[in-house]
Amino acid sequence: MTTKIFISQDSAAVALGADDVASAIANTNSDIQIIRTGSRGMIWLEPMVEVETDQGRTAYGPVNADDVASLIDAGMFEGKQDHALSLGLTEEIPFFKKQTRLVFQRCGVTDPLSIEDYKANDGLKGLQNALAKTPNDVVAQITESGLRGRGGAGFPTGIKWKTVLEAQSDQKYIVCNADEGDSGTFADRMIMEGDPFVLIEGMIIAGHAVGATKGYIYLRSEYPDAGIILNKAIQIAKDEGILGLSVLGSGYPFDIEVRIGAGAYVCGEETSLLESLEGKRGIVRAKPPLPAHKGFMGKPTVVNNVISLASVPIVMDKGAKFYADFGMGRSRGTMPIQIAGNVKHGGLFEAAFGMSLGEIVDEIAGGTHSGRQVRAVQVGGPLGAYFPRDLFDTPFDYEEFAAKDGLIGHAGIVVFDDTVDMLAQARFAMEFCAIESCGKCTPCRIGSTRGVEVADNIKNGVGAEEQIEILTDLCNTMKFGSLCALGGFTPYPVMSALTHFPEDFFPEQQVQAAE
Amino acid sequence: MSVEANVEEITSVTSEIIQELQSLEGPMLPILNEIQDHFGFVPQDSLPVIADKLNLSKAEVHGVVSFYHDYRSEPAGDHVVKICRAEACQSMGVNELSEKLLSLLGIGWGETSDNGKVTVEATYCLGLCACAPAAMVDGKLVARLDDAKIEALAKEVSQ
Structure with a gap:
């Protein structure tokens, strides 16, 4: 019998050598089938190789191409657990077992571009339920689930949708914010690469709920692999009648287009993103009007983060209460x-x-x-x-x-x-703000540059106490004088570094004197 | 990648790209991305063509091009190394590693080596934060950079 082998094609796994491992295994000419999946999310074990057995999938990792021969000798294809890289059953690994996988239920399990895999693992059930309901009922269900925007602001998704549903217009849009620029985040990338259909399904449900027929995914240019997979998935969805003039034969039309950004962090802010999508400089807009009233091209627009939209299908499949119970x-x-x-x-x-x-x-x-x-x-x-x-x-x-x-x-x-220098981290927060500021608000545009200078003064021992007073004042001005979170929130890393790690800001003798 | 081009060619390629993408809603970024893909940078001579076809002023087009970090005004080196300078990579020592690479190549951030072989650019997050430090070398992602990988990389891109 042909043995099924699963290897992630997630960017992180590939950056760690997953492609080399896959070809080394393919070159052994064994009776195997290699399926490239998304990642299970245990990045420190990537490249991870999984083998299908009667008990479930067994895992090995992190695997180097050089390890393949010895793994096969140790019975990897039979699922034996005698090798130093053996990890046992994947789903019994503590990091995995402790999770509640709702949004990422298929990620790492299925072939991301197999619509059959998607359907066989609860895919499209949420969309089918949604299409059988009125837009009002869909919005009510999302509201009841308590889902809040996963991009950062945590705004209730149902309320946003209701505003767009009630707006009168000949054209409305769903815009997916896939400009995941925050350091330390990669959930959007993983779901787009590992289960793109769930995002597509979520966007169609959003479209049906608010009366939009066109969706855009604004994807950052730093994620080229996600763009390739999304475009393939959209084409498959069109061929399958999931996207197009009549979604699943319902008569409701919906289409999605991927747009690639050009390396501006601030475009993750929703109004800046809309400006960019329209082809302008990504300058933040003042609100009101809200994007829900005047968004893309001045039309009512839902702007939701990738994970918010990818959470929608499970709410429509399992119900609002199921989701809200977590x-x-x-x-x-x-x-x-x-x-x-x-x-x-x-x-x-x-x-x-x-x-x-x-x-x-x-x-x-x-x-x-x-x-x-x-x-x-x-x-x-x-x-x-x-x-x-x-x-x-x-x-x-x-x-x-x-x-x-x-x-x-x-x-x-x-x-x-404990090797981190928190004054340097505070300085970097200001430097990053200066590099990425769109320039609209003076406190953000100029305050950030002054912030870098003040941090340098502190480092060079120029009157720490006075400089810290200036830094605090700058942060206060930026917080209350900026339209968006870039200028408004840069004070968070700066002030938290100062508040919790003052010893990195004051010369040693002053800290001792203060104690 | 980058190619030598004269004004005539730039104008005609730019026009073709615009022709193909003009019907999109908000076609500017798709057009600029395509131009940069073709030439390796956005030539100054493309701007009046875009302004004309999209019914904008040349200043407006320049404003958009200069706003976005991705758009280059001149060709990059044969190899482009983008190193992530964001916090997760910093926590794993990217500052020291990037300084090492830059000194091995004898260039600064955003600069191209004299022989035109390599350009090193800073980027802020490639989404490989759980296997930091990370970089993108000619479009290919590499993770868990260390001294040995940086030395090998410097050698590879100098050839």
């Missing part, structure tokens, strides 16, 4: 937490809201890759706060993080060991 407080459902930076076990961990930061960093991530102490954890991308160990009891929840002057953002967490 989570805590006003943070319902699951969140794909991306564990990154200096960690032992890096990867994607989908779980219900409510785990503590310490549990994620110490237990799930297993501490640092370098083996040194964890000193700081940045949560929520370059605009997120740095958390010290003292705050590791903070539960993963939108409101709980806000109460600690932080944000969960797109749920990327970047771990730093």
